[in-house]
Each structure stands twice: as structure tokens, then as C-alpha cells.
Amino acid sequence: MEFNNVTIIGGGTLGSQIGFMSAFHNKNVTIWGRSDQSIDRTKARIDRWETAVRIDLNATDEQIKNAEKHLQYTTDLKDALAGADLVIEALPENVATKDEFYDQFKELADSNTILVTNTSTFLPSQFAEATGRPDKFLAYHFANEIWKFNTAEIMPQSKTDSALPAALKQYSQEIGMIPVMINQEQPGYILNSLLVPFLNNALILWSKGIASPEDIDNTWTIGTGAPSGPFRIMDTVGMKTIYEITHNSSDPDLQVAAEKVKTMIDAGKIGRESGEGFYKYN
Amino acid sequence: MEFNNVTIIGGGTLGSQIGFMSAFHNKNVTIWGRSDQSIDRTKARIDRWETAVRIDLNATDEQIKNAEKHLQYTTDLKDALAGADLVIEALPENVATKDEFYDQFKELADSNTILVTNTSTFLPSQFAEATGRPDKFLAYHFANEIWKFNTAEIMPQSKTDSALPAALKQYSQEIGMIPVMINQEQPGYILNSLLVPFLNNALILWSKGIASPEDIDNTWTIGTGAPSGPFRIMDTVGMKTIYEITHNSSDPDLQVAAEKVKTMIDAGKIGRESGEGFYKYN
Known part of the structure; x- marks a missing residue:
């Protein structure tokens, strides 16, 4: 074929x-x-x-x-x-x-x-x-x-x-x-099956006040050699998408995190495209 | 001080x-x-x-x-x-x-x-x-x-x-x-709080036959720019450690995956240090 x-x-x-x-x-x-x-x-x-x-x-x-x-x-x-x-x-x-x-x-x-x-x-x-x-x-x-x-x-x-x-x-x-x-139907295919829970876990660490976006990103980039940590990835994806994929979660920790993301969106911090998300951009 | x-x-x-x-x-x-x-x-x-x-x-x-x-x-x-x-x-x-x-x-x-x-x-x-x-x-x-x-x-x-x-x-x-x-006690600190569930999710995709280690790694490295996908990371960490952190899980999918890891260990595929894990090494 x-x-x-x-x-x-x-x-x-x-x-x-x-x-x-x-x-x-x-x-x-x-x-x-x-x-x-x-x-x-x-x-x-x-x-x-x-x-x-x-x-x-x-x-x-x-x-x-x-x-x-x-x-x-x-x-x-x-x-x-x-x-x-x-x-x-x-x-x-x-x-x-x-x-x-x-x-x-x-x-x-x-x-x-x-x-x-x-x-x-x-x-x-x-x-x-x-x-x-x-x-x-x-x-x-x-x-x-x-x-x-x-x-x-x-x-x-x-x-x-x-x-x-x-x-x-x-x-x-x-x-x-x-x-x-992909041999069987898998919601989110492969990339989102790995990426979404990864970003969610990072969001919860931040939302609970356990560590700052910068410190979490440093840990990931230094520890694994990746060019970007989860918060820099989220800034690129955009806060609106992050809110979309988190606010209906059944995990109460993630619901709290989604509300904090909503506060950022309301303040105009919608990610890289607006010049500010978890980080500031020029 | x-x-x-x-x-x-x-x-x-x-x-x-x-x-x-x-x-x-x-x-x-x-x-x-x-x-x-x-x-x-x-x-x-x-x-x-x-x-x-x-x-x-x-x-x-x-x-x-x-x-x-x-x-x-x-x-x-x-x-x-x-x-x-x-x-x-x-x-x-x-x-x-x-x-x-x-x-x-x-x-x-x-x-x-x-x-x-x-x-x-x-x-x-x-x-x-x-x-x-x-x-x-x-x-x-x-x-x-x-x-x-x-x-x-x-x-x-x-x-x-x-x-x-x-x-x-x-x-x-x-x-x-x-x-x-880290502002509050967090089991696994930051790195393992992100890395362990990430590796576990990848292990389950493989264990369920959804995709191959190579295809999953390709998706991650191409999609995020990371130098290594989860299976290459697991080969470096070593299968014995992967088995240790998975086999007591309460998640039945992860238990099945842990048994497959055990089969690899029994066959001498313990990761990079033995020359073979998910990948072969020279």
C-alpha cells in the first residue's frame, strides 16, 4: 500500500x-x-x-x-x-x-x-x-x-x-x-501519557509550596540533562491549556493547583506568549 | 552561620x-x-x-x-x-x-x-x-x-x-x-518525586504492550528535546533498582510491570552495567 x-x-x-x-x-x-x-x-x-x-x-x-x-x-x-x-x-x-x-x-x-x-x-x-x-x-x-x-x-x-x-x-x-x-488505543497517545502526569506532579509540588518552579526545573534539568524543566515546558504549552487539562481532575491536590493556575491566567500570566508565566520573558 | x-x-x-x-x-x-x-x-x-x-x-x-x-x-x-x-x-x-x-x-x-x-x-x-x-x-x-x-x-x-x-x-x-x-518534607525530595512516577508510567505503557521502549523513548526525546527517554534512563539506573521501587506498588499495572522487570533481571539483563537492559550496549 x-x-x-x-x-x-x-x-x-x-x-x-x-x-x-x-x-x-x-x-x-x-x-x-x-x-x-x-x-x-x-x-x-x-x-x-x-x-x-x-x-x-x-x-x-x-x-x-x-x-x-x-x-x-x-x-x-x-x-x-x-x-x-x-x-x-x-x-x-x-x-x-x-x-x-x-x-x-x-x-x-x-x-x-x-x-x-x-x-x-x-x-x-x-x-x-x-x-x-x-x-x-x-x-x-x-x-x-x-x-x-x-x-x-x-x-x-x-x-x-x-x-x-x-x-x-x-x-x-x-x-x-x-x-x-502504538499497538492499542491509548488516550493521549505516548507523549501526553508521559507528559501530562509529569507536569501535573510538578504543579502539585509547586501548589503545595514544597519548592519553587525554578528549583524544581533546576533539579530536573541538572538531574536528567533535559533542556527544560516542567515549568518552562508549561510556559511554552500555555497556562490556558494547563488549566484545561487539570481543572476537572478527580485529584484534590490537582484541583487546588488548577485554581492557582487560574489566578495566574486572570492576572494575564498565560505563559511565554504573554511575556510571563512561571517565568518572565522579554 | x-x-x-x-x-x-x-x-x-x-x-x-x-x-x-x-x-x-x-x-x-x-x-x-x-x-x-x-x-x-x-x-x-x-x-x-x-x-x-x-x-x-x-x-x-x-x-x-x-x-x-x-x-x-x-x-x-x-x-x-x-x-x-x-x-x-x-x-x-x-x-x-x-x-x-x-x-x-x-x-x-x-x-x-x-x-x-x-x-x-x-x-x-x-x-x-x-x-x-x-x-x-x-x-x-x-x-x-x-x-x-x-x-x-x-x-x-x-x-x-x-x-x-x-x-x-x-x-x-x-x-x-x-x-x-524544599520547604516541607517530601518523600523522594524533588527529583525522585518527578522521576519515579515518570519511569513507572513508561514501564506500564511497555508492560501493557502499548508501545516499544524505543518508540516511547523516541517520542519523549523528540517531543521534549531531552537527551534520554525513560527506558534509557532505566538502563542507567539499573533494573534491580527499578524492581525495588516498583514491586511493592499498590497499582496492579505496576506490579505486572515489576514482574516483567524481574524476568529481565533473571535473564541477566540488568541494564547498562551488564551490557543489556531494554537496549544492548557494547
């Missing part, structure tokens, strides 16, 4: 990055957007990724031109799906939005087209039936700035054809990614 | 490193050992640390000589304690051994001598009364290869004089350490 004609549903941050890197590696890519305005925004994002890969990957003019040549845009879903080997759904994390697309996909897509979702918060089993082809459906998850943080997490659900993960593994390698094979 | 005359009780791996780095920074250090044989072993260790700091810190002959000039050894506990500003207990992690020392310390030490313990597994409150001076006692924890992994975790118990942590902070800086101030 080889994927050469690839359609991306949704040209947001991740959708546009996946489309761009696929085109960069000679795949014929069509990005579907809801409106001309959303296509314009996608094109502006692609401009930014072009600049980024010039810096981060030393990409040449020729490579950039080649990527552009392999990219098409459309607002017509039927056109977008026609002849696609692989469709990558990268819509917002909203069940209704995704279900609405899967309904149309079921009607419009070729019967042999493979469908994957880039969802970060849902499990693929939740949508498998809605796609109309659970055997040809799995989750395929990328991290922001995929040319640099180049893991591609490949996670089937129970009805996925057993040959499909290997086909996605090959595709990942073809577009410059390091495939991560 | 300034500490210039420092006595180390026990010249094992950490005791000899703390003594050596204190002497390296012009502190007058006495290392107490139980017997002439243990003093000999301590001196052999100090030779190794001298070689290591020549490599890791570019230490000069003059600096090494200066450190040696500041080091004394004795098997006489009364002599060791006489005139000490600061006594650092670095005995094996055995309650009876530590209690036996604290009993003698109570009799022999000057009344104004400060006492700290380098225990990694106990809380200082457990020994505070036994020392006879709970207000002058706290935990002071170093990581192996202290010249490189140079955090010094400073953790008081409820009866510690509130001025004492700051004095240890200053001492830490004087001997080239990054002090980590």
Missing part, C-alpha cells in the same frame, strides 16, 4: 504543516478548506512553514518550489476526495464537526481510500463506525512544528485492518517523520 | 564525593570511616574523583593538591566530631546504622554543631529526636557525581531552625552546588 495522492481535511496549524511536509516530499497534496477565507489563511500559514524549513532544515529555493508545485487547495469536498489514496482529517477538536465530515466522507470518498484522524484528545474508536469503513481508519497524530518535532504516532482501533499501521509507518518515513507505533 | 570545618560520616560513594568537593573548595574536611580498610577504600574513591574532575571540570594539578591538603581521615569518632561546624551523615540506608551513629553523636558532638543527613529514602523527621538536637538537623541530599549533577536538595523537618536552610544554601554555593530549597 503506497500513498501518493493525499488529501488534508482542514488547513489549520497541523493540517497545513502535514500537507506542506507531504508536498515537500513529493506527495500530491490537496488541502480542503471550508471557505475561500480559510484557504487564504492556510496559504499564509504555508508561507510561514516555508520560512521555518528554510531555517530549520536548510531547505533550498528548489525544494520550496517543488513543495508548492505539489500543493492544491479546494473548498469542494467532492473534488478534494476524488482519487485520494489517503485522507487526513485535521479538523478542530469538536465531535460534531468531525462527525459532520465523516458523514459526507462516507458518501463521497472512493471505497478504497484510507482515512486517518489527527485528533489529539479523542480515541479513533469513537469515530470508527461514523466513517463507514472502520477497517480503513486509525489515528495518526503529529506534534506542532512537525519538521522539527517529527514524531508521527500511529494508533489503530480494534477494527483497523492489521496491515494499515505498517503502511502509515512507511508513509511517515517517506515524509521525514519518525513513526511511533 | 558559616561552615568551614566539615566532617563527613561515612566515606562511601556519596560521602567521599561530598567530602572531596568540599575540600576542593577550601573547606577543612575530615572523613570518618569505620575501619582502616574503609578509609583505604575511601582514599581509592577520592583518587577516582580526582581523575573525574580533571576531565569534567578541567581541574588543575594545583586545585587537586589543594583539595588533598584540605582532607583528613580518621576512624576515631570523637576526633572526627571535635570542632566540627557541620557534620554530614552519609552512612548506608539502614535505620539501625544511622540510629547508632546519632546516639554517639549526641554524646560526643559540640553543642553548636549542625548535623545533616544525606539519606535518600528516609525523611529527616524520622531521626530528628534521635540526634538530640532537632532544631539543628535537616536533610541535605546530593546526586551521584556531584561535580556534574550538582544539585543539593535542602529539606528541613518541622523542628529545624528556620535560619538553617539558608546557611546550607550558602554552603552549597560555596562548594559549587546548585541549592534546591
Whole structure:
């Protein structure tokens, strides 16, 4: 199974990055957007990724031109799906939005087209039936700035054809990614399964007044050689996301910590992007 | 409060490193050992640390000589304690051994001598009364290869004089350490409070067959920029320690994982030092 004609549903941050890197590696890519305005925004994002890969990957003019040549845009879903080997759904994390697309996909897509979702918060089993082809459906998850943080997490659900993960593994390698094979459904995939509890534990140490963000980060970076400790990572992730993933916790210590994060957000300390979170930035 | 005359009780791996780095920074250090044989072993260790700091810190002959000039050894506990500003207990992690020392310390030490313990597994409150001076006692924890992994975790118990942590902070800086101030007793200090659950979560992902050690490590190193993922860290820590800290867990998933670690140990895969753990080493 080889994927050469690839359609991306949704040209947001991740959708546009996946489309761009696929085109960069000679795949014929069509990005579907809801409106001309959303296509314009996608094109502006692609401009930014072009600049980024010039810096981060030393990409040449020729490579950039080649990527552009392999990219098409459309607002017509039927056109977008026609002849696609692989469709990558990268819509917002909203069940209704995704279900609405899967309904149309079921009607419009070729019967042999493979469908994957880039969802970060849902499990693929939740949508498998809605796609109309659970055997040809799995989750395929990328991290922001995929040319640099180049893991591609490949996670089937129970009805996925057993040959499909290997086909996605090959595709990942073809577009410059390091495939991560996840053998069973795992909420949060691998990265968030490790990162979220790690950040939560650090947050509780701080919230309980056991040690300062700086001292906790120093301990981690010196002890493990990591470039950033948990509080610097949280400043990059942003306080709003940290609040989102903590405030409904059943752990009372984490609930208290979430309220302290809320106080920071209310004071405008929402992380690196606002110039202040646990640390100050210039 | 300034500490210039420092006595180390026990010249094992950490005791000899703390003594050596204190002497390296012009502190007058006495290392107490139980017997002439243990003093000999301590001196052999100090030779190794001298070689290591020549490599890791570019230490000069003059600096090494200066450190040696500041080091004394004795098997006489009364002599060791006489005139000490600061006594650092670095005995094996055995309650009876530590209690036996604290009993003698109570009799022999000057009344104004400060006492700290380098225990990694106990809380200082457990020994505070036994020392006879709970207000002058706290935990002071170093990581192996202290010249490189140079955090010094400073953790008081409820009866510690509130001025004492700051004095240890200053001492830490004087001997080239990054002090980590822990405001309340915390089992495992900071590093193990973060590292142990992190390693446990990774172990469970592997044990449940969700992903391979290599794929999990790739996800972590690419996603966070860390030099090592959890399985490479566990290979360095050693499987025996991993088994020790997991097999009594109340989490059934972790118990299953611990049994798989036991199988590895039984097969001789005890980590980096045996040439194989989760990875093979040459």
C-alpha cells in the first residue's frame, strides 16, 4: 500500500504543516478548506512553514518550489476526495464537526481510500463506525512544528485492518517523520501519557509550596540533562491549556493547583506568549 | 552561620564525593570511616574523583593538591566530631546504622554543631529526636557525581531552625552546588518525586504492550528535546533498582510491570552495567 495522492481535511496549524511536509516530499497534496477565507489563511500559514524549513532544515529555493508545485487547495469536498489514496482529517477538536465530515466522507470518498484522524484528545474508536469503513481508519497524530518535532504516532482501533499501521509507518518515513507505533488505543497517545502526569506532579509540588518552579526545573534539568524543566515546558504549552487539562481532575491536590493556575491566567500570566508565566520573558 | 570545618560520616560513594568537593573548595574536611580498610577504600574513591574532575571540570594539578591538603581521615569518632561546624551523615540506608551513629553523636558532638543527613529514602523527621538536637538537623541530599549533577536538595523537618536552610544554601554555593530549597518534607525530595512516577508510567505503557521502549523513548526525546527517554534512563539506573521501587506498588499495572522487570533481571539483563537492559550496549 503506497500513498501518493493525499488529501488534508482542514488547513489549520497541523493540517497545513502535514500537507506542506507531504508536498515537500513529493506527495500530491490537496488541502480542503471550508471557505475561500480559510484557504487564504492556510496559504499564509504555508508561507510561514516555508520560512521555518528554510531555517530549520536548510531547505533550498528548489525544494520550496517543488513543495508548492505539489500543493492544491479546494473548498469542494467532492473534488478534494476524488482519487485520494489517503485522507487526513485535521479538523478542530469538536465531535460534531468531525462527525459532520465523516458523514459526507462516507458518501463521497472512493471505497478504497484510507482515512486517518489527527485528533489529539479523542480515541479513533469513537469515530470508527461514523466513517463507514472502520477497517480503513486509525489515528495518526503529529506534534506542532512537525519538521522539527517529527514524531508521527500511529494508533489503530480494534477494527483497523492489521496491515494499515505498517503502511502509515512507511508513509511517515517517506515524509521525514519518525513513526511511533502504538499497538492499542491509548488516550493521549505516548507523549501526553508521559507528559501530562509529569507536569501535573510538578504543579502539585509547586501548589503545595514544597519548592519553587525554578528549583524544581533546576533539579530536573541538572538531574536528567533535559533542556527544560516542567515549568518552562508549561510556559511554552500555555497556562490556558494547563488549566484545561487539570481543572476537572478527580485529584484534590490537582484541583487546588488548577485554581492557582487560574489566578495566574486572570492576572494575564498565560505563559511565554504573554511575556510571563512561571517565568518572565522579554 | 558559616561552615568551614566539615566532617563527613561515612566515606562511601556519596560521602567521599561530598567530602572531596568540599575540600576542593577550601573547606577543612575530615572523613570518618569505620575501619582502616574503609578509609583505604575511601582514599581509592577520592583518587577516582580526582581523575573525574580533571576531565569534567578541567581541574588543575594545583586545585587537586589543594583539595588533598584540605582532607583528613580518621576512624576515631570523637576526633572526627571535635570542632566540627557541620557534620554530614552519609552512612548506608539502614535505620539501625544511622540510629547508632546519632546516639554517639549526641554524646560526643559540640553543642553548636549542625548535623545533616544525606539519606535518600528516609525523611529527616524520622531521626530528628534521635540526634538530640532537632532544631539543628535537616536533610541535605546530593546526586551521584556531584561535580556534574550538582544539585543539593535542602529539606528541613518541622523542628529545624528556620535560619538553617539558608546557611546550607550558602554552603552549597560555596562548594559549587546548585541549592534546591524544599520547604516541607517530601518523600523522594524533588527529583525522585518527578522521576519515579515518570519511569513507572513508561514501564506500564511497555508492560501493557502499548508501545516499544524505543518508540516511547523516541517520542519523549523528540517531543521534549531531552537527551534520554525513560527506558534509557532505566538502563542507567539499573533494573534491580527499578524492581525495588516498583514491586511493592499498590497499582496492579505496576506490579505486572515489576514482574516483567524481574524476568529481565533473571535473564541477566540488568541494564547498562551488564551490557543489556531494554537496549544492548557494547
